[in-house]
Amino acid sequence: MLVNKMQNYHVITFGCQMNEYDSEVMSGLLEQMGYQAALQPEDADVILVNTCCVRQSAENKILGLIGRLRKYKKARPHLIIGVGGCMTQQKETAQRLKERFPHLDFIFGTHNTHELPDLIEQARTGKKRLLAWQEESVGLPEGLPVKRRSGIKAWVPIMLGCNNFCTYCIVPYVRGRERSRLPAQILQEVRSLVERGYKEVTLLGQNVNSYGRDLENGMNFAGLLRLLAGETGISRLRFVTSHPKDFSPDLIEVMKACPAICEHIHLPVQAGSDRVLKEMNRKYNREYYLSLVENIYREIPGVAITTDIMVGFPGETDDDFAQTMDLVRRVRFANAYMFVYNPRRGTPAAQRPDQVPEEVKVARIKELVETQNRITLELNQAEVGRVHEVLVEGVSKTNPGVLSGHTRTNKTVLLEGQHIAPGDIVPVKITRATLTYLEGKPVAGFS
Numbered sequence: 001m002l003v004n005k006m007q008n009y010h011v012i013t014f015g016c017q018m019n020e021y022d023s024e025v026m027s028g029l030l031e032q033m034g035y036q037a038a039l040q041p042e043d044a045d046v047i048l049v050n051t052c053c054v055r056q057s058a059e060n061k062i063l064g065l066i067g068r069l070r071k072y073k074k075a076r077p078h079l080i081i082g083v084g085g086c087m088t089q090q091k092e093t094a095q096r097l098k099e100r101f102p103h104l105d106f107i108f109g110t111h112n113t114h115e116l117p118d119l120i121e122q123a124r125t126g127k128k129r130l131l132a133w134q135e136e137s138v139g140l141p142e143g144l145p146v147k148r149r150s151g152i153k154a155w156v157p158i159m160l161g162c163n164n165f166c167t168y169c170i171v172p173y174v175r176g177r178e179r180s181r182l183p184a185q186i187l188q189e190v191r192s193l194v195e196r197g198y199k200e201v202t203l204l205g206q207n208v209n210s211y212g213r214d215l216e217n218g219m220n221f222a223g224l225l226r227l228l229a230g231e232t233g234i235s236r237l238r239f240v241t242s243h244p245k246d247f248s249p250d251l252i253e254v255m256k257a258c259p260a261i262c263e264h265i266h267l268p269v270q271a272g273s274d275r276v277l278k279e280m281n282r283k284y285n286r287e288y289y290l291s292l293v294e295n296i297y298r299e300i301p302g303v304a305i306t307t308d309i310m311v312g313f314p315g316e317t318d319d320d321f322a323q324t325m326d327l328v329r330r331v332r333f334a335n336a337y338m339f340v341y342n343p344r345r346g347t348p349a350a351q352r353p354d355q356v357p358e359e360v361k362v363a364r365i366k367e368l369v370e371t372q373n374r375i376t377l378e379l380n381q382a383e384v385g386r387v388h389e390v391l392v393e394g395v396s397k398t399n400p401g402v403l404s405g406h407t408r409t410n411k412t413v414l415l416e417g418q419h420i421a422p423g424d425i426v427p428v429k430i431t432r433a434t435l436t437y438l439e440g441k442p443v444a445g446f447s
């Protein structure tokens with residue numbers, strides 16, 4: 001099924017890290033067919049859109065983009081356009097897209113990525129419009145080619161799907177039930193990344209802390225981390241996302257014991273009110289979360305805790321929101337992704353009659369963002385004068401004159417250094433801080 005003459009592809013990705021990784025698999029499959037990466041969609045013979053449906057704002061952007069792709073197809077009728085990912089895993093949406101956008105050649109769900117070569121081939125030859133979709137995954141897609149965007153940092157999924165069914169969230173419906181990859185497969189993948197010069201691996205899962213529950217070999221997440229940190233020689237190991245309810249004391253011990261594991265924990269809290277947490281089906285309360293954070297801060301010096309927070313969940317009162325604000329001030333998160341609750345069709349919370357009025361949501365998110373930004377800036381400013389280990393990743397996207405990298409705590413650092421190259425891990429003294437990044441100078445002997 002190799003493409004004869006030189007043809008190009010372009011993948012456009014929306015959504016979370018899991019989608020970023022899936023796009024790397026899509027790219028891998030296309031390159032295996034002989035396609036080459038095009039920087040611009042204008043230059044591509046195949047365009048893929050990998051979609052997200054976690055919030056309406058994402059869906060709106062995607063619909064706008066798909067609409068705009070029509071002009072490319074008009075200009076170059078041989079162009080093949082496919083849409084996949086979480087949005088199209090909702091069968092009704094997939095069908096709606098097929099009807100509304102005749103310029104789409106094929107549509108596929110999250111469980112059908114491996115069928116891409118076939119879908120493209122059929123679109124190339126038959127020109128029949130296709131919909132590849134299945135309700136649930138049949139097993140794990142091992143052994144697919146991956147074309148990674150970076151040669152320094154890699155995503156490695158350790159499990160797919162989610163069993164938690166938080167009442168606001170669409171993810172379990174579009175990603176299926178939890179399926180853990182076998183430890184041996186993950187070990188092999190990380191080892192091969194290390195051999196190819198990768199410095200950092202981020203383990204991916206919707207709830208990494210429940211890794212292994214579906215396996216028969218007794219392996220859990222703390223065990224997997226110990227295995228990877230001990231047996232692969234990777235310089236840096238990270239993981240997202242940790243569900244607070246499953247964050248075990250074991251995990252704190254492993255983080256303390258293994259120097260490769262970075263001092264950063266993304267621990268989405270979602271809300272600070274017990275009543276709201278219960279209605280969200282988060283299965284922990286405020287007191288539990290606060291004591292977990294206290295333990296983490298005490299046991300892992302210098303750790304950065306980041307979070308996801310939502311405002312305007314149905315029935316959220318001023319008092320509930322005040323509890324969220326209080327929690328934010330107490331924890332002092334290094335950073336937070338902050339969202340306005342958005343009803344998702346098919347989820348329990350979307351059916352509730354007590355939706356919060358838009359203007360109340362807007363006022364709450366504004367207050368939350370202001371407070372969290374102040375905290376983030378204060379914490380960043382406190383870094384000035386300290387030395388951080390920075391993994392240098394390349395030239396800065398916003399400031400091409402300088403290099404950019406991340407601390408172990410996952411803060412962006414801009415730095416200058418004549419003898420420093422991407423992939424180097426250097427101690428950097430922080431000289432300036434803003435809300436979104438730090439600036440620094442390599443300590444003497446490393447510049």
Ligand code: SAH
Pocket residue numbers: 054055168169170171205206207241243268270308309310339340341342343344
């Ligand atoms: N698996 C991760 C997050 C998945 S979705 C976890 O359990 O934390 C990423 C974030 O999107 C969530 O943490 C939540 O804050 C937000 N989110 C999910 N559904 C949403 C909705 N309906 N409206 C607004 N934000 C939502």
Ligand code: SF4
Pocket residue numbers: 162163164165166169170171172206207243
């Ligand atoms: Fe969604 Fe909750 Fe699963 Fe995260 S844990 S993906 S928020 S259902």
Ligand code: F3S
Pocket residue numbers: 014015016017018019051052053054086087170171174175
């Ligand atoms: Fe979006 Fe799917 Fe991720 S809905 S957040 S791309 S799992």
